[in-house]
Amino acid sequence: MTLNYHDVVTADLSSFTDVSEAWKKMGERFGELKTNYEKHVQGVLGNGNWQGQAFGAQQHNASATSFEYGAAKTEALAIASLLTDAKTELTRLQKAVTDLVEDAEKKDYKVDGSGNATYAGYDNLSEQERYALHHDPDYPRLIADAREKAQGWTDEIAKAVKAVDAADQSVKRALTRATSDVSMDGIGIGGFNTEAEGDLSKAGKPDPEPGKKTGGWVSKTESEASGPGVGTSVTGPDTGAGKLGEAEAHADLGRASAEGTLTNGPFSLAGGAEAYAGAKGSAAAGITNEGAQAEAGAFAGGEASAKGRADLGPVGVYGRAEATAGAEAGVNAGAGLDGVQLGAEAFAGAKGGVSAGADIAGIGAGVTAEGWAGPGAEASLNANKDANGTWHLGAKVGVSPILGGSVGFEFTVDPGKIVDTAGDAAGAVGDAIGSLF
Known part of the structure; x- marks a missing residue:
């Protein structure tokens, strides 16, 4: 979902700090579990008193479990770091929007709930002052100038809002990647992500565009999907093309x-x-x-x-x-x-x-x-x-x-x-x- 002006100025980012701290504690707890598991489960059962195929199978699974505890710690700490970075970046960009609004209001421009600015400098004029203004030869030029400057403020506010949305999308990408295990280590794809990146500037980068050149490499991709559907077709004979006939039916x-x-x-x-x-x-x-x-x-x-x-x-x-x-x-x-x-x-x-x-x-x-x-x-x-x-x-x-x-x-x-x-x-x-x- 694309963020709009109202979303940006009303967003409460204070909970990021508490959530980040909770993830950090969770990561540290996973590290303790890994240590305890290796000492009290793997260590005890691997003392040499138990041998055979059952022992081998148990140790293999135990190693995978220990690995996942470590991967869970890495993933949780990465998410904690990402949330801290997100709080800092989103707060900075949100303040840039509100600062623009304050600057506009100081110069007699009013900003509505959608981020559109209008000139309000003439709103408090008396009836006599308003009459004199309307009959001023420069009135059309003054109104046109006010509208042009109002549009300038509106554009600047929209640009600042777009920057917040871009940062929000970056955070989304980073958190999604941090919680996606696509490697075959540990128990394979679908476990905790031992390669989770905690730096938002790295983890939140957009995916390369199809055909975009990165370094010396050029990538191109295509994909399509369809269904369900049914259909039939019959053609021929076509003596000019030499086709005697063709028929096809499908239920996809x-x-x-x-x-x-x-x-x-x-x-x-x-x-x-x-x-x-x-x-x-x-x-x-x-x-x-x-x-x-x-x-x-x-x-x-x-x-x-x-x-x-x-x-x-x-x-x-x-x-x-x-x-x-x-x-x-x-x-x-x-x-x-x-x-x-x-x-x-x-x-x-x-x-x-x-x-x-x-x-x-x-x-x-x-x-x-x-x-x-x-x-x-x-x-x-x-x-x-x-x-x-x-x-x-x-x-x-x-x-x-x-x-x-x-x-x-x-x-x-x-x-x-x-x-x-x-x-x-x-x-x-x-x-x-x-x-x-």
């Missing part, structure tokens, strides 16, 4: 996706994730001068995937992870100028898979593996070119009477990247030769 509970990149010169990181829950089915077929293809498929359940890639010049590595729970079936076949593909699959249950690989100068190789819990079968063979001109070649086979999975391989060839790498190498050789003469 929800879907979401996000992707981002981080680059710094020749080094780049890219990642993405998406998730879907619902049911969908489709069928399509077409014949053009570039080839023929047909496919049909159906799915009901939930699925999610994540992928990441890192590149340094011509060398790159990638990884993908996928998980599916539900039932699906599909067939596809196609042949044309951009490759061939052939495959069929049927599955009911849950499965998860990972892929990993690397490429150098435009030629890559990778492997895929899936674990299945439920009956299913799958076989596929493909060799095709994507929209970026990269060729993908791969095969996959799997069967699961009860509990099994699938394995496969994949190769990629990016002609454009090969040419770029060769050109860079030729340029480097040319520069080296040129340096000799």
